[in-house]
Amino acid sequence: MSDVPIRFRAATEETPLARFLLIGGVLLGLAVLLFAPLIVVFFEALRDGALAAVASLANPEAASAIRLTLIVAAIAVPLNAVFGIAAAWFVTKFDFRGKAILITLIDLPFSVSPVVAGLCIVLTFGANSLIGGVLVGHGFPIVFALPGIVLASVFVTFPFVARELIPVMIEQGRAEEEAALTLGASGWRVFFTVTLPNIRWALLYGVLLCNARAMGEFGAVAVVSGKIRGQTATMPITIEMLYNEYLSVAAFSLAAVLALLALLTLTLKTGLEWRYADQLAANHRH
Amino acid sequence: MKQPLVHQSPIPGLGLSAGITLTMLSIIVLLPIGALLLQGAASGVDVMWAAINTKRTWGALLLSFRLSLIAALFNLVFGVAVAWVLVRYRFPGRKLLDAAVDLPFALPTAVAGIALTALYAPNGAFGAIAKDLGFKIAYTQWGILIALIFVGLPFVARTVQPVVEEIEREVEEASATLGASRAHTIRHIILPMLTPAALTGFALALARSVGEYGSVIFIAGNIPMKTEIAPLLIVIRLEEFDYPGAAAIGIAMLLISFMMLLAINAVQVFSRRRIGYV
Numbered sequence: 001m002s003d004v005p006i007r008f009r010a011a012t013e014e015t016p017l018a019r020f021l022l023i024g025g026v027l028l029g030l031a032v033l034l035f036a037p038l039i040v041v042f043f044e045a046l047r048d049g050a051l052a053a054v055a056s057l058a059n060p061e062a063a064s065a066i067r068l069t070l071i072v073a074a075i076a077v078p079l080n081a082v083f084g085i086a087a088a089w090f091v092t093k094f095d096f097r098g099k100a101i102l103i104t105l106i107d108l109p110f111s112v113s114p115v116v117a118g119l120c121i122v123l124t125f126g127a128n129s130l131i132g133g134v135l136v137g138h139g140f141p142i143v144f145a146l147p148g149i150v151l152a153s154v155f156v157t158f159p160f161v162a163r164e165l166i167p168v169m170i171e172q173g174r175a176e177e178e179a180a181l182t183l184g185a186s187g188w189r190v191f192f193t194v195t196l197p198n199i200r201w202a203l204l205y206g207v208l209l210c211n212a213r214a215m216g217e218f219g220a221v222a223v224v225s226g227k228i229r230g231q232t233a234t235m236p237i238t239i240e241m242l243y244n245e246y247l248s249v250a251a252f253s254l255a256a257v258l259a260l261l262a263l264l265t266l267t268l269k270t271g272l273e274w275r276y277a278d279q280l281a282a283n284h285r286h
Numbered sequence: 287m288k289q290p291l292v293h294q295s296p297i298p299g300l301g302l303s304a305g306i307t308l309t310m311l312s313i314i315v316l317l318p319i320g321a322l323l324l325q326g327a328a329s330g331v332d333v334m335w336a337a338i339n340t341k342r343t344w345g346a347l348l349l350s351f352r353l354s355l356i357a358a359l360f361n362l363v364f365g366v367a368v369a370w371v372l373v374r375y376r377f378p379g380r381k382l383l384d385a386a387v388d389l390p391f392a393l394p395t396a397v398a399g400i401a402l403t404a405l406y407a408p409n410g411a412f413g414a415i416a417k418d419l420g421f422k423i424a425y426t427q428w429g430i431l432i433a434l435i436f437v438g439l440p441f442v443a444r445t446v447q448p449v450v451e452e453i454e455r456e457v458e459e460a461s462a463t464l465g466a467s468r469a470h471t472i473r474h475i476i477l478p479m480l481t482p483a484a485l486t487g488f489a490l491a492l493a494r495s496v497g498e499y500g501s502v503i504f505i506a507g508n509i510p511m512k513t514e515i516a517p518l519l520i521v522i523r524l525e526e527f528d529y530p531g532a533a534a535i536g537i538a539m540l541l542i543s544f545m546m547l548l549a550i551n552a553v554q555v556f557s558r559r560r561i562g563y564v
Contacts, residue, residue, distance in 0.1 A: 011462030012455055012471075019375065026371045027383075029364055032412075033436060034389050037401035040411070044404050079310075086306035094300055095293040102307075108315060111543055113497020115517035116536045119524065120318030123325050123533065154314050177297055187298035209391070216394025218500035219517065223524060236396040236500070243400050243504065252404075255397040262392035269392075270385040 041259045044252035056250035057257065064230045065238035065254065069215050071146070072234060076153040076214045081207055083154075084161025088199075089191075091162075092169040093177070103166070109158040117155045118223025121148060144226030149234065152220035157210045164206035165199055167281040172198050201276040205269065212265040216258055319540075326537045329530035337534035342510050343519060347538060350516040353427060354495035357434035362488045365442025366480060372443070373450040390439050395500025402433055403504040425507030430515065433502045434495040441494065442487030449483045481557050489551070493543050 009015065014022070045053045056062060087106060091099060109117065125132040125142035135142055142148045176198070180190045196203075218236040225232040233241065235254055242251035273280065292300065326334055337343065372384050390398065406413045406424040416423050423429050453476065461471040499517040507513040516539055523532035 011468070012458040014468060022367060022371055023375055023377060026364075026368050030368070030383060030386065033432075033439060034386055036405055036412070037398060037436065038389065038393070040401045040405050041397060044401075083306060083310045086303040086310075089299055090303035090307045093297045093303075094295050097289060097291055102311075105311060105315065108319070111493045111497075112319070113499065113517050113536075113539055113543075115499045115520050116322070116497065116539055117318070119520055119532055119536045120322045122524065123529065124318045124321035128529070129321065151314060155318070158315060174297060181296055181298075190297075191299070212392050216397070218394060218396040218399075219497075222499070223521060236394050239396050239400065240504075248404075251400060255394075255400060258394045258397050262389065262394070262397075265392045266385055266388060269388070 038259060041252055041255050044248060045256040047252075048249050052249055053253040053256070056247075056253045059250070061230060061233070061238060061242075062250065062254055065233050065235045066257070068146075068149075068231075068233070069235040072149050072153055073211055073214045075150050076157065077207060077211050079150075079154055080157050080210050080214075081161050081203065083158070084163075084165055084206055085203070087162040088165035088169050089195075091166055093174060106162050107159050109155055114152075114156055114217065114219030115223055118152055118220040121151050121155065121220070121224050125151070143224050144228065144232060146232070148224040149221050149232060152224045153214045153217050156217050156220050157213045160210035160213065161203065161206035164202045164209075164281050168199055168202040168279065169195075198279070201272055201279045202281060205272050205280055208265055208269055208272075212262060215261060322533055322536055322540075325529060325533040329533070333530055334534040334537070337528075337531040338538055342514070343516075343535060345511040346514050346516045346519045347535070347542070349427070349430075349514070350496055350539075351542065353430050353434055353515075354438075354492055354498075357431055357438055357495050358488050358492040360435055361438045361442050361491050362484055365439070365444075365487055365491075366446050366484055368443040369446035369450050369480075373447060387440050387443050390437050395437065395498070396504075398436055398501040399433065399504035402429070402436065402501065406432060406505060424505050425513065427513060429505035429507070430502055430513060433505050434498060437498050437501050438491030438495045441491040442484055445483045445487035445490070446480050449480055453479060478557075485553055485557065489546070492546060496543050496546075497539065 013019070057066075091103065112120075122143050123129060125135065125148060127133060127136045127141070127143065132142060140147075142151065176194050177190050180194045181187075185193070216236060217234075218240070221234055222237060222240070225234065225237055227233055227237055227241065229241070235258055239251050239254050239258075242254065338347075368387060372380060372387075403424055404410050406416070406429055408414065408417045408422065408424070410424070413422075413424055421428075423432065457475060458471055461475050462468070466474070497517060499515075499521075502515055503518055506515060506518070508518060516535060520532045520535050520539075523529075523535065
């Protein structure tokens with residue numbers, strides 16, 4: 001018992017044992033729950049070698065799925081960005097009754113199951129519905145076609161951009177815009193030269209998350225797409241079809257592409273958080 | 287004195303921004319949800335109840351909610367631990383870990399679904415270990431639970447993390463100088479401060495898990511009454527063109543998750559009132 005402790009533990013620290021157990025438990029938990037599934041995607045994709053994986057991506061079905069997913073994202077993400085900017089402008093630059101209800105309604109899609117979202121779109125725009133019947137009659141089907149997939153993608157990503165912009169624009173207030181107006185700038189000029197530079201990183205952040213979700217959406221798209229091979233099968237839907245046909249390498253190769261996209265999204269998102277923390281939504285962690 | 291609907295403002299763009307916002311909200315969100323409720327009203331309470339009141343539907347609804355609750359409870363504890371470790375301790379790889387916590391948000395659910403299945407199937411890396419120990423994970427309720435834990439993982443960690451960052455060390459020091467043990471301080475000072483945020487994260491994780499489809503269906507096995515989740519039953523009803531049946535389950539899910547969110551909101555208001563805003 002001659003050992004003299006080299007350093008006393010501060011009263012606001014846990015014992016070394018508790019600390020070790022906490023860090024160890026968290027590391028082990030995250031390794032098993034997060035990293036193992038991620039690694040398995042690439043492991044399974046490369047099971048027959050890199051050539052087989054690349055070849056499976058070049059097959060027409062996979063190629064058409066990649067094309068469709070890019071088209072859907074190219075329509076859904078800008079739509080969402082326009083909505084997000086308009087909604088944030090409306091909510092933060094004006095005072096009106098029912099603002100809280102409006103914000104709740106914008107957030108509503110977060111608490112709706114993607115499958116229920118798809119169901120809602122089928123019931124609204126399906127061939128048996130009032131609106132869908134008329135549109136199909138005029139040769140413009142929505143469900144089991146591209147417009148339905150876009151609608152489903154916009155529904156599930158609806159709050160993404162607005163949610164990022166609203167807190168940032170509340171924090172920035174209206175003084176800068178009002179000053180520009182008194183100096184004679186037009187509304188659009190105020191938006192492009194005053195507001196947009198203030199919100200650009202938050203906008204990019206929202207668009208990034210929106211894009212990741214739009215390209216990866218499965219449940220809502222599965223319901224509205226009809227899963228027609230080469231026509232309405234997006235990447236996630238094609239992954240399901242290939243997997244169910246026991247074409248494991250093909251399924252995991254396509255999954256690996258989406259996993260790489262997810263990693264790229266996380267990297268860019270983290271980069272934005274480190275670099276522009278002060279210009280991102282206040283309710284984030286920095 | 288009645289308030290005007292919209293206050294005067296010198297800033298232009300009211301008509302345009304309100305127009306875009308309300309039009310898109312109506313077409314994309316309100317109209318479809320209205321159509322679901324209308325389908326329910328059109329088929330009537332009796333038909334709706336008949337569609338829900340079957341053993342299979344009850345089984346699916348109860349399974350979804352029970353497993354989501356367990357997964358959210360696990361994530362409540364694990365998420366607080368993750369937030370604490372990421373904020374309070376310094377170790378190599380911490381920043382990487384911090385970024386990686388959001389992986390379930392970024393990884394498409396279908397990708398997560400087939401990856402978890404490959405891992406936990408009897409011939410997978412973890413599944414083989416389980417098989418040697420004499421039990422099965424994939425294609426059982428354990429598999430569903432793992433998928434739901436995966437999708438709900440970031441919520442509690444992300445809501446609690448900023449609160450841990452803002453705890454003032456003085457509070458903990460005061461508690462220690464007054465003779466409290468570290469365990470006592472954590473139990474009576476720190477955890478109460480984290481409670482409102484943790485409950486918010488819990489509610490978000492719960493709402494997400496209840497409706498989760500993509501990551502679950504591959505690993506679930508999808509056997510009625512055993513491993514068939516409620517969203518899958520909606521898809522099955524739709525494939526049978528049983529729209530009233532699908533709508534009934536959809537409305538039930540909407541209502542129950544809405545009520546759960548309200549309940550948790552009430553708990554949150556209550557704990558805030560007791561503890562005060564942190």
